[in-house]
Amino acid sequence: MPSSASIAGILSALLLLTTPQARAQLPETVKICVDAEEWPPFFYYQRQNGQITTRNIGYTVDYLQAIFGAAKQKYALTRMSWARCQAEVKYGSQDMTLDGVSNPEREQAYLLSKPYYHTTGIYFFSRARPAPKVNSRADLKTLRVCGQHGYSYQPYGLEPTDVDTTPYTLAAAMMLLKTDHCDAVLEEKEVAIGMAKIGMTNYLAHPDFGFREVPGMPVSNYHMFVSRKVPYAQELLKLLNSGIKDETSARLRMKDIDPVLTP
Structure with a gap:
């Protein structure tokens, strides 16, 4: 006959098999x-x-x-x-x-x-118009800002209602900037550099646009x-x-x- 200790061990094992942790194995x-x-x-x-x-x-x-x-x-x-x-x-x-x-x-x-x-936050602006005055992250709230659909701009201190995120791509957002639908387009500096490095559009050296880091903005x-x-x-x-x-x-x-x- 199993000892009481053995029975307790068996019961503990059975109990473990029915716990959420036991059912939570990765697929x-x-x-x-x-x-x-x-x-x-x-x-x-x-x-x-x-x-x-x-x-x-x-x-x-x-x-x-x-x-x-x-x-x-x-x-x-x-x-x-x-x-x-x-x-x-x-x-x-x-x-x-x-x-x-x-x-x-x-x-x-x-x-x-x-x-x-x-990453490091930057904003693009059109060279065809005066560059927006951004002395701090808070100044972005005074601008017409464009971004990309589904992206979060919380690190820029902006709520969803502060950013036009109808564009699905950076190229589409930059077109809105060029046609004066927005004052600034937000992007990550490392990604913009990466795009240029692999042969995508180099917006950092584009004749139509300038860019600056957002002053005082922490990294994202x-x-x-x-x-x-x-x-x-x-x-x-x-x-x-x-x-x-x-x-x-x-x-x-x-x-x-x-x-x-x-x-």
Whole structure:
């Protein structure tokens, strides 16, 4: 006859099998959606002989491989519009997404990883008109500001109602700037440099536009977003946070970001 201690152990094991933690194992393949628009030097397509390939490269791509590779966890990437991607993660059709800044709405909708990189905010203006006077982040509120659909401009001190986010691409936003529908277009300096470096439009040296950093604006920290709707959300967040390390960030920055930002 089993001892009382053995019976207690068996009961404990059975109880453990019925707990949420036991049911929260990660799936065989984690589903990750990303913005269809390129985000160099963090997430973009490799170029070969000047031609775009289908291979994803960049800092975030390598960070994913470092985290999931170490855990021997499979994942699948799907590109779609940024607004759709956020919605699919919010409602659990996708497990997670990448390269997002925090705001109150997103903190309610997702579990946010530790930050794994940061960027510098800039604004573009038209050279055909006097440059807007921006002495601090607060001055952006006095301007007609354009951005991109689905993007958060909370780090710029702006609410959704402060920014025209009807454009789906930076090119579309810059066209609105050129045609005097807005006074400024917001972008991340590292991304603008990355775009120029890989052969996309170089708006930093464009004859129609000027740019400046936003005075006094802190850097924008970027996170990975995990769906709150999937049963393994906490396990997935734990995996991500355990893999986001200062040494990994420094190594991948040296590999993927610094060469792009260096003139």
